[in-house]
Amino acid sequence: MREHENEWTGLMRLAISGDDGAYHRLLRSVTPVLRAAARRGLSRAGQPVDQSEDIVQDILLAVHLKRHTWDTNAPFAPWLFAIARNKLIDSLRRRGRRIFVDIDDFAETLAGEPEPETAPAGEVAAQLQTLPARQRDVLQSIAVESASIKDTARKFAMSEGAVRVALHRGLASLTARLKEQ
Template sequence: MTDRETHLKSLMLRGLDGDALAWRVLLTETGAHLRPFFTRRLFDGGADAEDLVQETLIAIHAKRATWDRHQAFTSWAFAIARYKLIDHLRRQGRRPTAPLEDAAELIADHTVEDGATHHDLGRCLSLLPARQRALIEDVRLRGLSVAEAAARHGYSVSAAKVSLHRSLKSLIAHYAPTPLDVGSSADED
């Protein structure tokens, strides 16, 4: 889970358990994330963004009992936001278009599958020592260059490359099918 997701989910859980201050902070911080979400997607430069933020926050408040505590909060909240945006655009009679380069922005930060993927990925990477795991996470998951990750974790660039290679090789060896597994699946066909 990302730091933002962890933080907001914690606030949501505390808010559901009756912590009024946590609930207020959750709505304030969620609103801050929703404003740019709506502004980027509205045709009028975002004049209606604040109304959509408020509608979404009211819906989050009204539907809070439907949220599954075991799921990501942000994917649930942004799903509500997407529906509010779609309703708004339908009322306006407009159909949004976005350049293909911006298609990634139309997808939520988190999906239901993300939780399972992050859990599985965490289990796989847990086989590695912490320093190697952190290096792989920075380079392969967070998109840092090898040089940036090496500096961050106290490796030389060449040592970081070797560590990445060995770590990935170790993971492949652990999770790749054995020759027996490959042969048995061929026999079944």
């Protein structure tokens, strides 16, 4: 890296003074180093490294747009790597905290969907019969017949709030009975 630092500083000084060829040589020289740094940073963060090229392009664009801010008396590499670090951090923040795992690697070890546990229809009907009439009717309508709260309220001439209360009380009562058994 030290051998590049003096070369990059010299090329950037020439580029600032208007030498387009020096600027192109500089960009060609720093790009592989930036690409490796971006891949390393993504890997450390648990992100897929195939996104490194986007970060490299962001870095190069920032270098181009901010090149007038570089102090020609200072070395170029620290300025470049500060931009690179900030662009990597920006990219990671945009992505959020996600960890990517290829599910194909685990397909054989993943269990299938568990069968939902359901009570036999006769048992459900028997349990519903133990509830007060209002709670039983509301539970039958919503849980068994899949009616909405609004439709159930209309059907039994109740307010939606009263339907919710009856539903909650009926479910709480059934839960308490089933825990006793």
